[in-house]
Amino acid sequence: MLTITHLQFTWPTASKPVLNIPMLNIARGEHVFLHGPSGSGKSTLLGLIAGTLDCQQGMIEIAGTKASTLSRSQRDKFRADHIGTIFQSFNLLPYLSPIENVTLGCEFSKKRKQSITSQSKTLEQEAKLLLTELGIDEHTQQRSVAELSIGQQQRVAAARAFIGRPEIIIADEPTSALDADSRDGFIKLLFNQAAVYSASILFVSHDKSLAPLFNRQLSLSELNQGAQYAN
Amino acid sequence: MLIKLAWKSTLNRKASVALTLVTIAISVMLLLAVERVRQDAKSSFANTISGTDLIVGARTGDIQLLLSSVFRIGHANNAVQWQSYEYIKAQRGVAWSIPISLGDSHKGFAVLGTDDNYFKHYQYGKKQHLTFKAGRAFHNPQEVVLGATVAKQLGYKLGQKIVISHGMGNTSFHHHDDNPLVISGILAATGTPVDKTLHVPLSAIEKMHSTGHSKTSRQISRPQHTANHDDEHEHEHEHEHEHEHEHEHEHEHGSTNNSALLHNLNSTPGDLIGSTKQITAFLLGFESPLYTLQVRRNINLYKDEPLLAIMPGVTLRELWAMLDIVEKILLLITLAVVLISLLGMLTSLLATLNQRRRELAILRSVGARPWHIFTLLVSEAILITVLGCIFGVALFYALLIAAQSALQSQFGVVLSFSPLSAYELTLLSVIIGAGTLIGAIPAARAYFYSLADGMQIKT
Structure with missing residues (x-):
């Protein structure tokens, strides 16, 4: 699903590469925990995979496409079609309803829209379905984003990442703002949904205690050979 | 999206x-x-005056003359002698002329003394002539024609009698109560100062002032009318007296209904000029615009008194330029x-x-x-x-x-x-x-x- 080979990335002002990954491979449906302390080049790696950073050396292949060879706007489109993203916190646009926040995941992608309309469902129906599966009930769906708890907000964000069945979900510390109970619950929901959609998950966190929940654990510092830490 | x-x-x-x-x-x-x-x-x-080739008044500024004669803004301090008017309007090429006498008011509205040429030749907007919403032009010194706004704001009706005071402004010290005028016509709205003007015959203005508190300088020099003009005038005086009797008679009955008011309009034509010696200004229209410059030159060089002739369009442009x-x-x-x-x-x-x-x-x-x-x-x-x-x-x-x-x-x-x-x-x-x-x-x-x-x- 995701293959990275000989990836090197150097910030313009730095003399040594922040990333140097000879090999990383994630299979379809795999739930990977990537441990990376802050400053380990985590954000850079995610930016490269998502395509907001230019790949300087090496190759990134996602869902059979060599993403690293695409142009910037092609990468934006590719990201819209194939990658769902969940951030640390405040994932939602405050001026949209929870349902609109979820359907936003399809607005920039024809492919994701079609995957829903081909099942003769509307975006809104799909969004409601996903929200319900992720434990946001009908009543909560109608409330304004600002009234939701952080846990609920993260689940709405997860629904947005999943809508339209992207092949890979990138989760960047999505649980760091949650307490332990809701953290485990959130990860469980994430796995269930990923299983339904057979999506791969790349879950990045500095919190090692989450690692046992995943079927594969990686450490960025081990992957990242010979690279100079930014700090 | x-x-x-x-x-x-x-x-x-x-x-x-x-x-x-x-x-x-x-x-x-x-x-x-x-x-x-x-x-x-x-x-x-620009719409206030149209079709007028020259405006003539006593010598003053171009713009001042335009503003005072047409827009009722400011006052004309000096007057034009009647004989000058008579002389100039007889010039070759003059198609029509309208004498204008300003300076009086009625409840804050300007009173303009003129003759029947005003209703025949005055044009505004896009060469539109004045039209009557009701009634007709005045044809004797006891009649007045109201602008649309005057009639509307003061609630005056056709045939009603009104009193016109001497001087400008609402608070005139002396009213010419002895000199009531019958409303003979009400003009259709024009959107120009005409709407806010009461039009009376020159003779009515003359009469107002001669029967007023003072026999002012206006009275000192007798007009030099032609003989037949004077005859006509005296002849009309008899009619005027008859009418006044009629009016008083009606007043005694205190009838204010419309048909009685309209009865007031059954008057006979009379002299509209009277013994007028001075006017404020006059408007001239020519048979051909070619005469305009020549006559204008002649007027500006007129020896008997200092006069000024302006072309309204040109002066208006000067005003805009300013x-x-x-x-x-x-x-x-x-x-x-x-x-x-x-x-x-x-x-x-x-x-x-x-x-x-x-x-x-x-x-x-x-x-x-x-x-x-x-x-x-x-x-x-x-x-x-x-x-x-x-x-x-x-x-x-x-x-x-x-x-x-x-x-x-x-x-x-x-x-x-x-x-x-x-x-x-x-x-x-x-x-x-x-x-x-x-x-x-x-x-x-x-x-x-x-x-x-x-x-x-x-x-």
């Missing part, structure tokens, strides 16, 4: 957007109002106000941009391209500007309704309620264009933010 996002995002920042909107709306209203008043003032003035700089400054100021309001929008958009970097990162994460971000921000600016313009136009029309009557009664400027003109629409589109350009500044910034930040949330 982006428009919807722009709309919702704008709505989300109601408070700051509303303030920006109000500033833009007020500035748009100001600009439209200034421009509308400027143009309507021009056309009101006012041009004021107009331009006014326009510049209002444009500056519009610009300031747009800069206010820029400030508020830029100020919120930093807080919105998270929003931009989220949009990027779902696949929005940097130009989507740019479009989103520009749409917001356009949205605010367009809404501001719409509210501004609404405010503008509200202002028109509020200010219309005051402007008309104070300055004689008739504001048109017409839909926005092509020029005004151009102004609005220029404002919207400027708003778009200004909106491009924060949009460009957001574009580069989103390129640099990618999906990283920087706050």
Whole structure:
């Protein structure tokens, strides 16, 4: 699903590469925990995979496409079609309803829209379905984003990442703002949904205690050979 | 989609957007109002007189003569001798002439002494002649013709008797109670100072003053009328007396109903000039415009008294030329106000941009391209500007309704309620264009933010 080979990335002002990954491979449906302390080049790696950073050396292949060879706007489109993203916190646009926040995941992608309309469902129906599966009930769906708890907000964000069945979900510390109970619950929901959609998950966190929940654990510092830490 | 996002995002920042909107709306209203008043003032003035080739009065400034004779603004201090008028109107090429005598008023409305030529030859707007809404022109010294506004505001009816005072203003010290006039006609509205004028025969003015408190300098020199003119005059006097008896008779019965009032109109024609010795000014129309310059020259060189002849169109243009700089400054100021309001929008958009970097990162994460971000921000600016313009136009029309009557009664400027003109629409589109350009500044910034930040949330 995701293959990275000989990836090197150097910030313009730095003399040594922040990333140097000879090999990383994630299979379809795999739930990977990537441990990376802050400053380990985590954000850079995610930016490269998502395509907001230019790949300087090496190759990134996602869902059979060599993403690293695409142009910037092609990468934006590719990201819209194939990658769902969940951030640390405040994932939602405050001026949209929870349902609109979820359907936003399809607005920039024809492919994701079609995957829903081909099942003769509307975006809104799909969004409601996903929200319900992720434990946001009908009543909560109608409330304004600002009234939701952080846990609920993260689940709405997860629904947005999943809508339209992207092949890979990138989760960047999505649980760091949650307490332990809701953290485990959130990860469980994430796995269930990923299983339904057979999506791969790349879950990045500095919190090692989450690692046992995943079927594969990686450490960025081990992957990242010979690279100079930014700090 | 982006428009919807722009709309919702704008709505989300109601408070700051509303303030920006109000500033833009007020500035748009100001600009439209200034421009509308400027143009309507021009056309009101330009429409007041038409078809008149020369205006002749005692020597004064060109503009002063135009303003006093046609617009009833200011006073003419000197008069034109009647014999000069008689002499000039007999010149070759003169098709018609209208004598004008100003200086009296009735309840704040100007009283204009003239003769029947006024109703035959006076033109306004696009060479339109005066028409009667009711009744007919006066044909003896006991009759008066009202302008539309006078009749409407004072509630006067055809056939009613009114008293005209000497001097200008509402509070005249002495009223000529002995000299009531019958309303013989009411003119249709023209949108010019004619509407606010009471038209009486020159002889009525003469009579008012001769029977008034003082036999002023006007009376000292007897007019030098032709013999047959005087005969005619004396002859008419008999009629006048008869009429006065008739009128008094009716008054005793105290009948105020319309048919009785209309009975007052059954009068016989009489002398409209009387023993007039002086008039304020007169209007001339020529058989061919070719005569205009020649006669004008002759009048300006007239030996018997210092006279001034002006061509209304030319003098009006001189007036505009004088006012041009004021107009331009006014326009510049209002444009500056519009610009300031747009800069206010820029400030508020830029100020919120930093807080919105998270929003931009989220949009990027779902696949929005940097130009989507740019479009989103520009749409917001356009949205605010367009809404501001719409509210501004609404405010503008509200202002028109509020200010219309005051402007008309104070300055004689008739504001048109017409839909926005092509020029005004151009102004609005220029404002919207400027708003778009200004909106491009924060949009460009957001574009580069989103390129640099990618999906990283920087706050």
